[in-house]
Structure formats: structure tokens, C-alpha cells
Amino acid sequence: MKSTSMGTETQTGAAERPAFEWVDDASLPNTLRLPAKAERMLVLNDVSEATLATPQVAGWLADPDTRVAAGGSNVVFATPRIAKAAIVTATDWSAVPTDASAIELSVEAGMGLDALVRATAGRGWFGLEALAEIPGTVGAAPMQNVGAYGTEIADRTRWVEVWDRQERRIERFARNACDFSYRSSRFKREPDRWLILRVGLRLSATPPADWPPVAYPGVDKAVADWSARTGRARSAMSPAEYADVITTVRLAKLPDWRGGWPGSAGSFFHNPIVTPEVAARLSRRWPDMPRFDAPGGVKIPAGWLIETAGLKGRREGAVAVSSRHALVLEHHGGASGAEFLRFAESVRDRVEDETGVRLVVEPECVTDR
Template identity: 35%
Template structure:
């Protein structure tokens, strides 16, 4: 819990940006966290919580107390013949948690393999992939109110989960620090392999009998083929949300672009943002040390030496371009700071 002043955040964000924190401190337990929040020498500073740094764009230095959440641990709190309950520290790496569940044959998160970031970020973003969203396996979320240091337990309903949304990104943004998440997983798996290329990949892998490990391996294989490794090229995965538009707007666009993909929802049609960006001519575009990935137009990249502000400006150009062409304004999935 030793503070570092004017600390580099280069290794704490997957874009690999060279932003700095006025004060940087790690919290490895709830006790650490409360002591940090109560410390008089930092009371005047705003607080900024940093987990895995996989869904954040640092557009400049952070003139704040940056708290790096390292609260880890996985504890099985209850079980019966069909379900198991797990308490997981917010600083635990998400993929490590998924691998734990797969190894124990606890079902419900296998389709979310290889998503970067921490367990604490999972409910904040309501992460999802290949037909699964984390809201479906979360029972409660434990968080500390930064102003008072009080612990509050949020029920699934109180989290107000939506598409890549939660109460922690809306009215409670910046007010709470998630310390732990309580999950309910299944001992009897229900496989979801109808999304994306999972079935095709399972066939390519020669899988004859389904298992959580086989599904997880298929998802990992697909993600590695489509998304760049942040260790090789700085990125935060999908930069924009897939927009949901009305059926009327979808039909309007489809009359001009018959090949546009769309997925029906309760409110209309969800359109892949990557398709819109690619059709607007941005795939593979490069501007100095930043650009749009050559294989996946949804991913903005830092080739090395780029700045967060350059990526922000590029993202705005893409938003303007897509809106001009399709009358759809893309919304960032990544948090701009």
C-alpha cells in the first residue's frame, strides 16, 4: 500500500499509453481499500479506480489518486446438486476465473473465455460474448462507497444491467468501488454453441462430445483469430457498442445495402458496429501511430507511441463518418478518461 507519485500507467492499460497518475496506490484487500479512502493526506484528491485497464482510454495524465484494485481470491460459499455459489475478488483476472470454473466443470461463463480485464469490471460493463452475458450468473455485487467507506451489497436487479451497461456506469459512476462479485453457476451445463463460429470451430477441432473445456477452447481460438493481442499491439478490444436501431431504420438501410447483417431484439434490430465501420472505409486505416485494425474494424489500435487523445480524435472521426453514411451514431464501449 505504498504510494507512488507521478506514476506511469503504461503497464496498467492495454492500449499501452504513457499516461501518468498524480498518486498511485494498490489495494490488495478491503481493509487496504478502506485505509486508502480514509487517509487524510489524499482526502483532497479525486479518486480514480483502475482494474485491468482493458476497457479504458487514458486521454491524458490523471490528476487524481489512482487506486489499483488487486483484491483477489475465489471462495466456494455454497453448493447443492445443481448449483455452486462463488465469491470472487474484484481484482481477480476474469480469464483466470473462467479457467477455474472450466476446470471445476462449473457452467455459465465458458463462452466468456479470454475476455481481458478483471472480475470487478465484469458487472460494471455487463460483459458478454457468444450468446452469454455476465448478468445471467451474477447474484450480488459487493462495493464500497467511496465517500463514506460503507459496504453495500447490490442485488442483480439493483445493478440495472443492460447492454454493456450497469448502474455503476450510470448514476453511480465514480461513487463505488466494486470489491467482490457473488456468482451462481451450474453443475449441469446447458451449452450455447449456436453463436458465431463456435459450432464450426468445434467441428474443426474434431470435438465429438461437448464439454465446457471444448467450448472454452473454441471461443479462445475464435477470439485469437479475430482480435489482436494487447501484448503485441495496444488495444482495448471492441471500441464501440453494436447499435440497436428500429426495424424501420434497419429496412431503410437494407434497401440500399441488402447485405447488412442484423439481429432482432425486443426493441428493434442490433447491427454490428464493425460492419458499419468497415463499410465506411475505415478498416485498416492508419494515422501516424494509431489506427483501425486490419482484421477487425471494431478495434482501434496503438501501434506504439500513440496517445490517448489521438485515439479519441480518430474515434470521433469514425463516429462522424458512420453517422453521415448510415444516420447511426456509434457509442463507445471503452470508457474515455
């Protein structure tokens, strides 16, 4: 259902579903396509206080053994079976114009992030277009402060509304209270405490001053190609057209998370930040090493380190380092989570042996606890 009044727009869809339901032997979707099931899963089609405070629901969520599931694009199921899970499937969102150019959104956690990017960019609203084609849900986005091509979800976030699983109440954190940092937030740093229910975002109906952003060489070239193809000035590009350009750039190097093989969890390791001394040592050995100044030191692309260790394209059975993008580990079907993780560890060890830099895994590894 869609309703508009005085420029306010509301999208709802859950009216016919029960507020919550239980599923036994529930499959847990994940983009690595590793086998994963929960013995029992709570499905939250509604995230109102009345639903969450229902004793059965609040009790299930208060148990630290209950795992919050979502799109499964940033997890490695090291075990094929977990006991208890909960998932938010509520996808309603509303948009309120607050002045001549700002639009304030409230989006429920179960909505797909890419679906939200397309919906807002398609309305001509600027702010999320650089996040096109990132898999996963809106609710998971603040967890690791998802980001791409110079935009992080933190940049657009006004607040995050959560269910405090311990205190059994709803809380709303203003952006500054979310402690966002590179691929992290208070929600990630305090596991099993928060169930993210809704995210408040602020977008703009007018382009930013430096539109369109082309700080990344691949994006700059793709925008130039678009301009040549359409005969239009770069500055005339709509947010939806920019989202399409980003999609083209991403699909050229990342496996398609919507289906098929290989499965992946996107970038598997964080780009390490090393001390200037370590960076200088590496630069002496590899003068062409890419390096970027970052808070706390020098950021080295993890993909470059993996490639330098001679691992790009390396395949062992059903698991491999992508031959297109060394930061992506692939599952080609038939591996267990434990086998996949063993391969990932061998990549990390080999990189450390060759370069002295120890990589840190980005996705969460789910074990049976």
C-alpha cells in the same frame, strides 16, 4: 494458499502484503498501451471494512477526482497523467457447493476475469466458459456487464459487494438491484460512487440443456472442428475445452491483449440500436445489411457500418482500423491518447456521413479533471 473442507474451496494469496499501500508516479496499465500515469495511487491489497474505513483510505476514495484503475482494457487515456487513482489488487476467492449441482463463488475484485474462467472451467464447473479470453478484472466485469457469445456476467451474478465512496460503508446489491443491461449497470450509470470489492456468482457442476452453446457461426464451426479432431461428441465437451474453443475463435480476430502490438481496447463502438424506419432505409440501400431484432429497435453491427463506410484497415500514422475486425481500433505505438481519440472521432464522423448512424464509443475516455 489453498484449503478445502467439506467441498468448500478457498484461494488466498495476499497474506504477506500490507493491507494498503501508496505508489507515487504509478504507471496505469492499459491494453491500448497509451502512456498513462497517476501522480499517486492507493493500492488495496485487502478489501475488508477495517481497511476501507481507515480515514486515510476512506478520504482518498471519497474524493470524486480519485479514479478507479483496473486492467485498463476498457479505457482510453486521453491524458498521459491523472492526479489520483485507486486500484484493488485483492484476488482471494472461495467456492461453496450448495446442492448436488450448484457452486456459489465469492471472488475479490482484483482477480483476472480470464483467470477465474480458466480456474472454474478447469474444475468442470459450467457458467463462465463463454467469457474466456476477455481481458480485465472481476471487479470491472459488472461495470459494463461484460458479455460474449450469448453469456453476460449478469447471468451468473448473485450479488455485487461495493464500497459506497460517499457514505463510506460496504453494501451488497442483489443481482436485481444491479440494474444490468446490455454493456451497462447501475455501477456504470453512477460513476465515482461505487468501488466494487467482491462479486458473488453461481455456477453449475452439470451442463445446461443445450450444451454446448453454438448460436454464433464461428463458434459452431470451431466446435465441429474440435469434434472432428478429437472424435468425441459435441455434448461430451468439457467447459475447459469450450473455453479453449472460444479462445481460438477470439484470437483469430482480436489483437492479443496480453502483450505486444498493436494495442486495442476491444470493440471500440457499441452496436447501435436504430428505429425500424432507419433500419428499413438502410436495408433499401444495402439489402445484405445484417440486422437483428433487439429491445427498442433493430441492432446493426457497428463493424459492418465501419466496413461499409470504407474504413476497414484504414491507417493514419500509429493508429488504424483493424484489417481483421473493423470494430477494433488499433494503436501501433507512439500515438498520444489525444491523437488516438481524434482518429476515433474521424471514424465516427465518416460512418455518420456515409450511413446516417452515429456510433457511440464503448470504452471510457479518461481526461484530467
